[in-house]
Amino acid sequence: MMEPARFLREPKIINVGAKHFYDDLKSQGADSVHVDWRPPAGGDREMADLLNKLKKL
């Protein structure tokens, strides 16, 4: 477990999804990186669920 309040003192952010929010974080000088998220398994829900289960095995 990480020390609870560190993220309040020194937020280091991973942005997953809308790039617009990453651009906002950068413009504020935030320590951040961007994940160019894509729907898993090409957006196929059933396949995505299956992949997720496999990951946990």
Next chain:
Amino acid sequence: MATRSRVYKGEYRDSIFLMRISQQLGSLDGVRQASALMATDTNKCLLREAGTLTDEVERAGPNDLAIVVDAVSSERAEEVISKAREMMAEAAKELAEKAEVIYRTLDSAAEARPDSNLVLISVPGAFAAKEAERALELGKHVMIFSDGVPLEDEVRLKRMGREKGLLVMGPDCGTSIINGIGLGFADVVKRGPIGIVAAAGTGAQGVSSLISAGPGISHVIGTGSRDLHDEVGGITMLMGIRYLADDPGTQTIVLISKPPSPTVAKKVLDVARQVGKPIVVCFLGGNPKTIEEAGLVPATTLEDAAIKAMAIQRGEKPKSMVFSASFDEVKKTAEMEYNRLKPEQRYIRGIYSGGTFCNEAMLIMRDLVGDVYSNIPLKPGLKLVDSNRSNEHTFVDMGDDEFTAKIGKPHPMIYHELRQKRILAEASDPETAVVLLDIVLGHGAHEDPAGALAQTIVQAKKIAEGRGRYLSVVASVCGTHQDPQDLTSQEEKLRSVGVVVMPSNAQAARMAALIATKGKVWEKIVRGKL
């Protein structure tokens, strides 16, 4: 008119990016409608309803990008599609020029940045819980901006977070500010000693921007709108209070929410009373007695919460205020407006982008003008039969699902078209006395909301004038001088087109009531401190 489309297999773009492209294409000459979207079932359904679903897009899948343009001619539609591709290529080029490392998955980003401690998630709702779960497994705090996450997933994630000592802000968490960094929709605030935990995004923006003009803000921890529901039990608010209690930079705390159930309220107040720092509690529309009994300071409106927190922080006795300007000045402004109204102009039409502002204004109205109809009514009997048609006093939250996700339109904080149409419709109604508006600034919001609405307001006033009436428009701007849009210049844009601009939503609501009742509620406001 001619509809043309193009499908790009396996190309994914996020919804905010596509919305911006769609907006820009829609404003080009000769274009009736333009959409850049992922070919999901929902989006295809929306295109079908609009009569612009082509066979090609019908056959496309949810991971395919589609551009659909309805224009004056097929040539023009094709030109606009090419333009869309150029705009997308330009965005990709910009990214490449910046030479930034972009990760494909949360795992790869976390591996490259093991010291990261907070994950901001804004993927489509159906996928958000999985990303959040992975973030928690990796030992990171989470903010889930996405909505449409099932309640059972929220409960599961928050319990998991609590066990690991990790905060889960959201789902449906619009606003947080951590150590001065705004996440989602957030104003640029002055740093200072007052911390906020809020289950209401625009509520957090309203209070933090007002406090920014005073002592300033340490952190804003958003919980998501359902955190204080019985099923969730306020897990994030309770953890948020403890974090701010332990945070040496926070000296005064403000809690903001709609009134929780008595069980959750008791839990929250029990934890809050043990903190040892002064706490102002704004359960909008709730009973202040239970808060007072817990030894905490109740606030009736967002502004009241900000004023009381600032007074406590300065070592002064907290007191309420109804108008910041002198009573003479307020009375004079109201008179100038209502003296121009016809007797049949009796009703207020609140056209809101912030749900919490809409709710707050209705609570103020309830005590001043009585029943207000709404799509988010204070009691079931006041629900509008058709949210697109006003009835007597009507307040509409245009950020609600039925005006956004369900019809594939972006939130009114970034997209004004529906709100503009509604303002014009209200101007045509002979019974409309006042149009009441909120304008929200900050990161995430439209680059010039007052500018976009000012043109509509000029048009609305002209419509009324053409029919021998005067239309009163009252507004408040939620923002700060440090915001990219700048509070003063946004207020000035509204004033220049004849809008009565008030310093807060609560004051704007009171002013609207004064004007619509032609001054009759003055005593009630001043004596009752409503």
